[in-house]
Amino acid sequence: MNLPALTQAFVLHFGEMGSRWGINRTVGQVYALLYLAPEPLHADAIVEALGVSRSNVSMALRELQAWNLVSVRHVPGDRRDHFVTPDDVWQILRTLAEERKRREVDPTLTVLRELLLQPATSDAERHAQRRIAAMHNMIEQLTGWFEEVKRLPNERLVALLALGAGVTRLLELKDRVVGLAVSGRSA
Secondary structure (H helix, E strand, O other): OOOOOHHHHHHHHHHHHHHHOOOOOHHHHHHHHHHHHHOOOEEHHHHHHHOHHHHHHHHHHHHHHOOOOOEEEOOOOOOOEEEOOOHHHHHHHHHHHHHHHHHHHHHHHHHHHHHHHHEEEOOHHHHHHHHHHHHHHHHHHHHHHHHHHHHOHHHHHHHHHHOHHHHHHHHHHHHHHHHHHHHOOOO
């Protein structure tokens, strides 16, 4: 690799993590390089920086574009395509979450719905459908929550995450207030 030490360490780590995230090493490395790049990079610059083949870089760029994590940026006076990642890390997180939901969660929900519509013909199938319904309901609730959270402005999302375990304390306080209101006592 033809990179400064800090950049190389980041790029190598993303390459290693790629396989754990379900992508190949080169895709992870290309993304990491583009994320750290101060200006848009063309494919030949990526090939030179990473020391990988042009075909691997091309495939990685196509995959990253399919995930909406990399976009083409045209540079005046240069006919080559240049590539960039979003600057906003929260937008990157939203994009990753949305793409994973679209590719993994939505098809699962479709299958669960179809299975729930089938008639159960035995006690074992009724038991299975109850379990499937529980999973379906949980995933639906999570996706509903995700839809709300992804619309939050960055500042509100940061504040929500900063609450951490404080969310539990807020829910306990709400329960006490609701309990007092129901019993007719005041807080």
